[in-house]
Amino acid sequence: MNKYKAILEEERKDFGINDDFKIIMKKMKAASISFKTRIIRINKELDCDQEFINYLIYHELAHFKLGTELHSKEFLKLLNSKLGEEKVKILEKRYSERC
Numbered sequence: 025m026n027k028y029k030a031i032l033e034e035e036r037k038d039f040g041i042n043d044d045f046k047i048i049m050k051k052m053k054a055a056s057i058s059f060k061t062r063i064i065r066i067n068k069e070l071d072c073d074q075e076f077i078n079y080l081i082y083h084e085l086a087h088f089k090l091g092t093e094l095h096s097k098e099f100l101k102l103l104n105s106k107l108g109e110e111k112v113k114i115l116e117k118r119y120s121e122r123c
């Protein structure tokens with residue numbers, strides 16, 4: 025059960041609502057880039073701490089640096105070289121969860 029569903033269940037009971045609800049997580053990316061226009065689009069609904077914001081920008085710049093949108097071995101190597109493998113693992117997980 026994801027964190028939203030757990031909260032939904034709890035609050036639903038508090039409200040005395042008996043209906044079942046479904047939560048659909050939309051796959052809006054945290055950020056996207058355009059190589060052509062050199063634009064980095066950041067999801068405006070993100071509400072992240074400074075560490076994550078720093079990572080987000082670094083992550084997107086790494087795409088520009090390598091000229092690929094892929095999260096290739098080379099890409100991860102570049103991230104790891106700056107932040108260390110463990111940190112990158114944690115931050116990438118946060119990235120996939122949009123914070």
Ligand SMILES: [Zn+2]
Pocket residue numbers: 083084087093095
């Ligand atoms: Zn990426």
